[in-house]
Amino acid sequence: MACNRALIEQVQLMLKENSQFLAIGGDHAIGFGSVAGHLQHTPNLSLVWIDAHADINLHSTSQSGNIHGMPVSFLLEQLRTTWQHAGLQEIAPNCLPKDQLVYIGLRDIDPYEAFILNKVGIRYYAMDTIDRVGVPKIIEMTLDALDPQNKIHVSFDIDALDSNVAPSTGTAVRGGLTLREGISIVEALRDTKRVQGVDLVEINPKLGSDRDVRTTVESGLEILKSMFGYRRSGKWSNIDTGILGSD
Ligand SMILES: NC(=[NH2+])NCCC[C@H](N)C(=O)O
Ligand SMILES: [Mn+2]
Numbered sequence: 001m002a003c004n005r006a007l008i009e010q011v012q013l014m015l016k017e018n019s020q021f022l023a024i025g026g027d028h029a030i031g032f033g034s035v036a037g038h039l040q041h042t043p044n045l046s047l048v049w050i051d052a053h054a055d056i057n058l059h060s061t062s063q064s065g066n067i068h069g070m071p072v073s074f075l076l077e078q079l080r081t082t083w084q085h086a087g088l089q090e091i092a093p094n095c096l097p098k099d100q101l102v103y104i105g106l107r108d109i110d111p112y113e114a115f116i117l118n119k120v121g122i123r124y125y126a127m128d129t130i131d132r133v134g135v136p137k138i139i140e141m142t143l144d145a146l147d148p149q150n151k152i153h154v155s156f157d158i159d160a161l162d163s164n165v166a167p168s169t170g171t172a173v174r175g176g177l178t179l180r181e182g183i184s185i186v187e188a189l190r191d192t193k194r195v196q197g198v199d200l201v202e203i204n205p206k207l208g209s210d211r212d213v214r215t216t217v218e219s220g221l222e223i224l225k226s227m228f229g230y231r232r233s234g235k236w237s238n239i240d241t242g243i244l245g246s247d
Contacts, residue, residue, distance in 0.1 A: 004033030005091055011037025011197070022224070025201030027170065028055055031155045032071035036092035038153050038197045039075070045196075046100040046146040047075070048189060050182070051157035052173040054106055054113045054124065058082045061112035068202075069110075076101070078120050098122050100150065102142045104185060105130070105160035108173045127175060135181045139188040151196040154189055154227065156182075158202045158220055168208040168216035179219050186227045198227055 007023065011034055014021040023034040028051070039045050049055070049072060056072040057063075058079070073079045074088055077095040103124035109117070117124055123145055125138050133141075146152065158166045162176035177185075189195055203220050205213045226232075 004030065004036070007033030008037040008040060008091055012041045015041040015196070020195065020228075021197050022228075023197070023199045023201075025199065025203070027068040028053075028155070028157050028199075028201045029067040029071055030201060031055065031199055032074045032092075034197065034199050035071075035075050035096070035153050035155065036094075038151075039094040039096060040092060042151050042196065043094045044147070044150045045096065045153055046102075046150040046194075047096055047153045047155065048102050048104065048142060048146075049155045049157075050104045050160045050177075050185065051155070052105060052108050052159045052176055053157070053171065054103060054109050054117060055157075056113050056116055056122075057110060058112075058116075061110070061116075063110065072101070073116075076120070076122075079116070099145070100147060102145055104138060104142065105177050107175055108171070127177075130177075130181075135184050139185060143188070143192065148194075150194065152189060152192065152194045153197040153199075154186065154195055155199040156186070156201070156223060156227075158200065158216060158223075161219055161223075165219045166203075166216045167212040168204055168206075169202045170204055170207065171202075179222060182219075182223055183226045183232070186223055187232075190227055190229065195227070198224075200224060 055069055057069045058073050062069055075096045078098050080095055098120050106124055106126040130138055159169045159172055160177050161182050163172035163174055165179045200220055203216055
């Protein structure tokens, strides 16, 4: 929590001087500090949480006790009362309303998490929905759900991607997004020009072979490249446009 406390301050400082920030994990517990800091700077915020897991456990529902399985519950307005004794009001008074949260990529949801998601009425596009309607439709529904006036925070857990493209992570789950699907999603978010904060978390270079680590880091870099402007369809600027002669 001390690390998140510092991150909350740091994110606000970064946004005072820059138009965007990137937070690299570490595990997804930093999603709390990163989004909370963002919310203190920009109270009208939308959050897209791209992950295999919902990370919405409460202290009382977590089977692992791992904080990286809880950050979304720290952030949500509708769950704040369950953290009454954690002192969150002092360090992060602004929280996120549930209608400005969309999850993409879920496929390993604990029973209590499933209950919370449905009871609170949170939008989540698990892999079965993605398989049924396809990524373009998921993107459309995501953008429709978010307030067009809001800035966007994208919290990208590398385990959202299938473990064949992102093996070096602590809680890998098969059957995830392909790298192309991940890229499509971040391209669409980027094209809104409203993305102000990004997390990339859960790449763990201590796990797997050297090749696994390389594969995972390369996938993460492709996601970041697209997030921050790379176009697969190509683009040009600052070049000599006279090379083909004048017409
Ligand atoms: N950010 C992550 N990798 N989270 C995994 C969470 C797994 C499990 N639901 C838990 O609460 O422990
Ligand atoms: Mn996560």
